[in-house]
Ligand code: SF4
C-alpha cells in the first residue's frame with residue numbers, strides 16, 4: 001500500500017507542479033503570445049476603421065480565410081468530445097491521462113472559432129440582431145444555436161469531472177497560494193468532500209453528460225457544413241458534406257490533441273502519465289480517420305466527376321491543376337496518405353513520428369477548409385471571368401492572432417486548473433496495481449481520501 | 456475503472472446511510488441533491504438557447520421592416536405582382552450607340568450605386584454555335600429566393616408584390632446571401648463606398664437603398680416605389696432599343712415605355728425562358744431568347760463598352776474596389 005500512496009503522491013505533485021512553479025520560459029511564451037494578439041488587435045482595428053475592404057475578399061469570392069479558420073477551429077473542438085466522450089463510452093481506459101487536455105482544447109477552440117465569425121461580419125456592431133430577429137430557416141442561426149449549446153455543454157463537461165481535482169487543489173493549496181486562487185478553488189469545488197453519495201452522483205452526472213455531448217458535437221459540425229451545403233454552389237452541393245465535415249473535425253481534433261499533448265508533456269514533465277502509448281494509440285486513430293477521409297474524398301470526387309455537370313470541370317481543374325493544385329495535392333498526400341504511412345512504418349511509429357503526422361494533418365486540414373471555402377465560391381455562376389482571392393496581411397495577422405489566442409488560453413488554463421485528471425488516473429493506476437480479485441468496491445473508499453485529505 | 460453507474464455506485468446501502476447526514480448538514484458541501492440540481496441548472500442553461508430569439512421577440516423587439524410602402528393594388532384591390540421581361544432579340548449591349556449599356560448607367564445614376572456595383576449587369580455569353588449574345592441581368596426576384604431563405608436576420612425579405620428587398624439597417628453583413636444567390640446578383644459594401652455627397656441627404660428606404668451603408672449587401676430592388684408612383688424603373692426608361700419591359704402579372708400587362716403587351720401572350724408566343732430554371736428559384740425576370748437580331752446586331756462582333764460611374768472625379772478620395 002505504501003508503494004501505491006507514494007505513486008499517488010507523485011501524481012498529485014505532478015498535477016500541482018504547474019501551479020507551484022512558474023519559470024521564466026513560461027512568461028516569455030505568454031509575452032510572445034500577447035504580442036501576437038496585440039498585432040492581431042491592430043489588424044482588426046484597421047479592419048473596423050476601413051471596413052472589410054482591407055481583406056482580399058470581394059463580391060465574387062465573398063468568404064475567405066476567416067470562414068475557413070472558423071470551420072477549422074470548430075473542427076478541432078471535436079478533440080475533447082472524441083477523447084473524453086466517445087472513448088469514455090467505449091471504455092477505452094488508456095485515455096484517462098489526456099482527457100483533461102482534450103476537454104480544454106474543446107472549450108478553447110470553440111471560443112476561438114466563434115470569434116472568427118464575428119471578425120468576418122461586415123457589421124459586428126449589429127451582431128445582436130441575430131437574437132433579436134433570428135430566423136429558424138437560416139443555417140447561420142442553426143450554427144449560432146449549435147455552437148452556443150456545444151460551448152455550454154462542453155464547459156459543463158470540462159467542469160464536472162474536474163470537481164474532485166479542484167477539491168484536491170483547494171485542500172492542498174489552502175493557505176499556500178494567493179487569495180484569489182484559494183477563493184476560486186473553494187468556489188469551484190462546490191463543497192466536494194468525497195463522500196460515497198457525491199461519487200455516485202458524479203458518476204451518473206458524467207454518464208449523462210458524455211452521452212448528451214456526442215449528438216451535440218455531431219450536430220455542430222453538421223450544421224457548419226450546411227452553411228455551405230445549403231447554397232446553390234456546385235462544389236458544395238453534396239449530401240455527404242455533414243458526415244464529411246464531422247469526420248474531418250474529429251481527424252483534425254486528434255491531430256491538435258497530439259500536438260498539445262507533446263508540448264505539455266515536455267513543458268510539465270508528464271512523461272510518466274502521458275506515455276508513448278498515448279501517442280501511438282491516438283496516431284492509429286488518426287490514421288483510421290485519414291482512411292475515412294480518403295474514402296469520403298473519393299466518393300465525393302467520383303460522384304461529381306463522373307457526370308461532369310456544369311461547373312464541375314472548372315472546379316476539378318482548379319483543384320488538381322491550376323489555382324489550388326499545390327494546396328490540394330498537399331492535402332491529399334501530406335494530410336491523408338502520409339499519416340497512414342507513418343502509422344504503418346515501424347521506424348516512424350514513435351512519439352516523433354506521430355507528432356510529425358499530427359503537424360501535417362493540422363496544416364492539411366486548415367488547407368482543406370480554405371480550399372473548400374474559396375474554390376466553392378470561385379466557380380463562376382454567370383458569364384464572367386473567374387475571380388481570384390488572396391488573403392491580405394490583415395487576414396493573415398488575424399489568423400496568427402487566432403492561433404495565439406488558442407495557445408494562450410491553453411497556457412493560462414494549465415496554470416490554474418489541473419491538466420491531468422488526477423482522480424481518474426489514480427483510479428486507473430490503482431485498479432491496475434491492485435491484485436486481481438480485489439474487491440472493486442474498495443476504490444470509492446480510496447477516492448474519498450483523495451478529495452477529503454485536507455479536511 | 457470507469458465512473459459510470461455500474462462501476463462506481465456499488466456502495467453498501469448501510470454505508471450510504473451513515474454518511475449522508477454529515478453531508479447534508481455541512482451547508483456549502485456538495486450533496487447528491489445539490490450536485491444534481493446544479494447539473495439540472497446546467498442542462499437548463501443549454502436547453503433554452505434555441506428559445507432565446509422567441510423570448511426576445513415576445514418582449515416586443517420585433518419591429519416591422521422599415522420603409523416599405525403599402526403594396527400597389529389593381530383597381531379591384533388585388534396586390535400587383537411586378538415582373539420584368541427582357542427581349543434579348545432587341546439587346547445589342549448598346550453596341551449601336553457606342554456607349555456603356557444605358558440600362559446599367561441609368562440604374563447607377565438613379566440609385567447612386569457605388570463602383571463597382573452593376574445591379575443590372577450586361578453579361579456577354581457565348582452562343583452554342585459561335586458568336587455572343589448580351590444578357591442584361593438584374594436581380595431575378597426569385598419567388599423561391601435562396602438569399603431570403605438563408606438570411607439569419609430577415610434583412611433580406613420577400614414582399615407581397617413578389618420582389619426581394621434588403622433592409623440595410625438590419626443586415627449584419629454575414630454574406631451568406633451572396634454565397635447562395637445563384638445569379639451573382641448581390642454586392643457588398645466592402646468599404647466606404649464612393650458616392651456623391653448629395654446621395655447622403657436622401658431618406659433611406661429598402662426600396663431605394665440610398666444612402667449606402669458600409670458593411671451591408673445591396674442589389675437591384677425592382678424600383679417598386681417608382682412603379683407605385685406611376686414611373687417605370689430607371690433601366691426600362693433608359694434602354695434605347697426598348698428591349699426591357701416592366702409590368703404586373705396580376706393584370707397581365709407590361710410595357711417597355713412605348714408598346715403595351717399582354718404578359719402571358721407575349722411570353723407564350725415568344726418562347727420565354729427564365730435563367731437557370733432547373734434550380735427551382737422561380738425568377739420574376741423572363742427572357743425572350745435572342746442576340747440582338749431585331750436591331751441588326753452581328754453576333755460575331757463581340758464586346759461592349761465598360762461601365763462607368765459618373766461621379767468618380769467628385770468622389771476622388773473614396774475607396775473603390777474590384778469585383
Ligand atoms: S437573383 Fe439572387 S438576389 Fe435576386 S432574389 Fe434571386 S437569389 Fe435573391
Ligand code: SF4
Pocket residue numbers: 605606607608609610611621625626627628629630631632633671672
Ligand atoms: S449579408 Fe445581410 S442580407 Fe445577406 S444574409 Fe447576411 S444579414 Fe442577410
